[in-house]
Amino acid sequence: MYQMMLSDLDETLLIGQHVPVFNQEAIHEAKKHGLRFVIATGRSHRMIGDILKEIGTYDMPGEYSICFNGGLVIENKDFKILHFQGLDYKLLRKCFDYGCKENLCMLVFTLDCCYIYNPDEFEVNRKIEQKTPMKVIYDHEIEFLKNESIAKILLVKRDMNYLKELRDEMYQDIGDQVELTFSSERYLECNAIGINKGVGLKWLADYLNIDINDTIAIGDNYNDVSMIKEAGLGACVSCAHDDIKEISDYVCEKNFDEGAVKEVIETFVLKGA
Numbered sequence: 001m002y003q004m005m006l007s008d009l010d011e012t013l014l015i016g017q018h019v020p021v022f023n024q025e026a027i028h029e030a031k032k033h034g035l036r037f038v039i040a041t042g043r044s045h046r047m048i049g050d051i052l053k054e055i056g057t058y059d060m061p062g063e064y065s066i067c068f069n070g071g072l073v074i075e076n077k078d079f080k081i082l083h084f085q086g087l088d089y090k091l092l093r094k095c096f097d098y099g100c101k102e103n104l105c106m107l108v109f110t111l112d113c114c115y116i117y118n119p120d121e122f123e124v125n126r127k128i129e130q131k132t133p134m135k136v137i138y139d140h141e142i143e144f145l146k147n148e149s150i151a152k153i154l155l156v157k158r159d160m161n162y163l164k165e166l167r168d169e170m171y172q173d174i175g176d177q178v179e180l181t182f183s184s185e186r187y188l189e190c191n192a193i194g195i196n197k198g199v200g201l202k203w204l205a206d207y208l209n210i211d212i213n214d215t216i217a218i219g220d221n222y223n224d225v226s227m228i229k230e231a232g233l234g235a236c237v238s239c240a241h242d243d244i245k246e247i248s249d250y251v252c253e254k255n256f257d258e259g260a261v262k263e264v265i266e267t268f269v270l271k272g273a
Contacts, residue, residue, distance in 0.1 A: 002269055003210045005030070006040040006066065006201055006227055007261055008219035009051065010184055012237055013039065015257050017129060019054040026262035027055050030269045038204065040066040040197045040217070040227055042183055044109055044151065045079050047130050052076055064208075068109065068151040069181070069191050069223050070200030073207075083203055084111070087150045087178070087192045093142065094174055095153045095190040100140055102166065105156040108142070111149040115142075120156060155188040163188045182222040189223055198226030218264050220244070220256060235264050 007013045013023060027037050037055060039048060045067045052058035052065065061077040073083040087095075092108065096117075099106040105120035107127075114127055114134040127134045157163050160182070167180050167188055179191040197217070205212050217224070217231035220240045228234030228248055235250040237260040245251045250267075252260040 001214065002035060002216050002233065003214040004036040004038060004205065004208070005216040005265070005269070006038045006197070006218070006231065008197075008221070008224050009039055009041045009043065009048075011220040011239070011256050012218060012224075013256070013261050014051070017050070019051060020257075020259075022259050023261045024054055024056075026259075026265040026270075030265045031056070033269060035265075035269050036064070036208070036210075038064050038066060040070070040200060040219075040224075042069045042152075042187075042189060042223055043067060043130070044111075044114065044132065045072060045074050046112070047132050050131070064204055066197065066200035066204060069179075069189060069195060070197045070203075070226075071151050071191055071195045072111075073200055073204055081111075082207065084149065084151075085192050085195055086111075087152055087190065089146050089150060091174065091178055091190075091192075092145065092150050092153055095155070095170070095178060096140075096142055098166065098170055099153075099155045102155070102157075107154040107156065108145065109151040109153070110145065111151060115145070117142075123156060152189060152191045155190070156186055157188070158186045160185055181225075184221065196226035197224060198228075198230035201227045201230050216264065216268060218252075218261060233268060235260075 057063035057076050063076040065074050071085050106117040108115040114132050116136045119136045179195050181189050213232035215231045216233045217227040218235040220237045234248050236244050236248040237256045238252050239255045252263050254260045254263050
């Protein structure tokens with residue numbers, strides 16, 4: 001019997017910024033059967049309050065979330081930090097310099113704020129919509145972040161081929177020091193080395209004494225691959241890239257906006273319960 005399910009947010013659990021009712025209902029029913037439902041996201045814990053309210057785990061003891069692609073694990077009650085592994089300032093500087101050289105919009109996340117450099121109007125508006133604590137910065141000054149708890153940096157470009165080439169270039173330089181992955185078809189995400197959602201899943205499973213074989217993970221993009229592989233059952237939505245489908249144990253018939261999360265819950269948690 002599966003005891004814990006992790007779900008990505010964008011293009012997996014959410015439609016826009018909300019959990020659709022059909023997913024909410026499936027989650028609530030699964031919880032009645034003892035399933036822990038955990039969001040596993042690249043977002044900050046400061047950006048998920050409304051989502052947790054919709055799935056019924058906001059400010060609840062014994063409920064958990066994985067943020068910053070596995071860099072942060074919290075208990076939802078008072079957003080209690082259980083585990084955090086951030087990005088060293090010197091490595092932030094190296095990633096930031098690549099973004100400056102390419103004149104990219106960049107999002108630097110600390111535990112408390114998102115700093116948007118070379119701002120893209122869409123990204124600024126999206127962070128407003130997500131109710132993200134943020135500051136827009138029009139120069140390239142990051143020295144003030146030296147003593148901050150830095151979670152990650154995103155380099156933004158709506159061209160995946162371009163981002164893959166940039167990833168390859170960065171990998172040659174700092175690939176042994178920084179975890180590089182993609183999300184939402186426009187982000188090159190830079191976390192501390194060894195940080196990914198699969199590591200977050202394993203950390204939380206160990207913390208809760210849950211056998212990894214009794215876990216489910218569902219996602220859609222490359223920053224979800226590690227947890228799809230790590231979970232006892234790894235699933236992806238129907239619109240996932242073909243190479244993500246190939247490593248998944250289960251490929252949903254439905255897309256995220258049609259109820260892929262609900263499909264997995266009904267098929268593997270509620271069926272026969």
